[in-house]
Amino acid sequence: MTATDPALTALAHNWSALSLLHGRIEGSVERALQTAHRLSAREYSLLDVLSRQHDGEGGHLQMRQVADSVVLSQSATTRLVTRLEDRGLLSRYLCPTDRRGIYTDVTDAGLRLLEEARPTHGTALRKALDRAAADPVLAPLVHVVQPSPQAADLPV
Numbered sequence: 001m002t003a004t005d006p007a008l009t010a011l012a013h014n015w016s017a018l019s020l021l022h023g024r025i026e027g028s029v030e031r032a033l034q035t036a037h038r039l040s041a042r043e044y045s046l047l048d049v050l051s052r053q054h055d056g057e058g059g060h061l062q063m064r065q066v067a068d069s070v071v072l073s074q075s076a077t078t079r080l081v082t083r084l085e086d087r088g089l090l091s092r093y094l095c096p097t098d099r100r101g102i103y104t105d106v107t108d109a110g111l112r113l114l115e116e117a118r119p120t121h122g123t124a125l126r127k128a129l130d131r132a133a134a135d136p137v138l139a140p141l142v143h144v145v146q147p148s149p150q151a152a153d154l155p156v
Contacts, residue, residue: 021138025128032124037117044121045070046080047089047114051106060095060103089113 030041039047049069053060061069067077081104084090089110095101106114129145132138 017137018141021132021141024132024138025125028128028131029121029124032120033117036120037113039113039117042070042072042080043084043089044114044117046077046084047106047110047117050090050104051111051114053105062101063104066104084110 026041029044033039033041033044046066049061049066063074063077063081066081067074070077070080072080081090081092085092085104089107090104091107092102092104095103129142133142
């Protein structure tokens, strides 16, 4: 393949469009969450991921799994957890069966903030996608991420 290969050109164009869509959505969601709840999009994502944990076999996520879920390095995730712990939104404790493991749970205050922020997040996401759908370059990507009507019936 050469630098002028149409397949490479299309790939680069599509990647650029995907990056643009992500940046616009993340920026919109970030502004809405910061304004209404003093919460970053990453903090919201972390609270959301951790709120879905459960007690029992395989219920708690390891820090590596959490980092993968919020698309951060392990060290950045640890700093984020510490910030939210300092705000009283998360707590950490030793794993009862493996003293080397540390669990992170959302506190009641964190759950309340998350529930308050969910509508803000959803509205900002919907508005950002609607704006992007009006852009002919981004519209096909928006179509791909739109949930199917059957998905509305699935548990979150």
